[in-house]
Amino acid sequence: MKTDYRLIVVLAVNAILYVFLSQVNGLLAPLALHLSIPVVYLVFSALYLKMSHACAVAVLSGLTIDAALPVAFGCHSLLFVLAYALIISIRLRLRRENAYHVTFLSLGANFFIFAGLTLLTGFQGAPMGSSLLRLLIDLIFSQLVLAVVAASVVAAQRRILQIFQIDIASELQTL
Numbered sequence: 276m277k278t279d280y281r282l283i284v285v286l287a288v289n290a291i292l293y294v295f296l297s298q299v300n301g302l303l304a305p306l307a308l309h310l311s312i313p314v315v316y317l318v319f320s321a322l323y324l325k326m327s328h329a330c331a332v333a334v335l336s337g338l339t340i341d342a343a344l345p346v347a348f349g350c351h352s353l354l355f356v357l358a359y360a361l362i363i364s365i366r367l368r369l370r371r372e373n374a375y376h377v378t379f380l381s382l383g384a385n386f387f388i389f390a391g392l393t394l395l396t397g398f399q400g401a402p403m404g405s406s407l408l409r410l411l412i413d414l415i416f417s418q419l420v421l422a423v424v425a426a427s428v429v430a431a432q433r434r435i436l437q438i439f440q441i442d443i444a445s446e447l448q449t450l
Contacts, residue, residue: 279441280439280441281324281328281436281441282324282328282331282332284435284436284441285319285320285324285328285332285432285436286332286335286336288432288435289316289332289336289339290339292315292316292428293316293336293339293340296310296312296315297343307409308412308413308416309413309416309417310413310416310417310420311385311389311392311413311414311417312385312417312420312421312424313340313351313354313355313385313388314358314381314384314385314388314421314425315381315421315424315425315428316332316333316336316340316355317332317333317336317355317358317359317362317384318362318377318380318381318384318425319428319429319433320332320333321333321358321359321362321363321366322362322366322369322371322377322380322429323371323433323443324443326363329359329363330356330359333352333355333356333358333359334352334355334356336351336355337349337350337351337352337353337354337355337356338351338352346392346395346396347395350392350395350396351392354387354388354391354392354395355388357387357391358384358387358388361383361384361387362380362384365380374430375426377425377426378421378422378425378426381421381425381429382418382421382422382425385417385421386414386418389414389417393410
């Protein structure tokens, strides 16, 4: 029996992405910017993995992010599962190899997660005008960065699975 490391590899890549994005946000802090692109943990698994694996990645990645942030535990997991359900509903209509499809899907799902986090966490006591302006600037900045990197992150994750000799083509046939 051959062991399937697909879930472990995708979760490890998500952990590396999380550490990298945390470092980038640390560098952006003096500029009063926050890069919020949690959809990078979700899009690859939602497009290329079976439902059970992708849902597990969404829940575990969300719980991992929640453990390090001052939000209610399970907040990211809930939003990731909802975004995953949204992606699943349109996944069959998309060409996974098309960079534009991946980018537009990522932008839509990221906006959904950003809006959900904003509504779930509130405005944290700041005056409404300055809080909304800050959120809008962060959203625009995050969406611009995501538009540039979304397709390449998914392609890199595909390549990492190929390096570990994990065949995702066979899994795509069972979707």
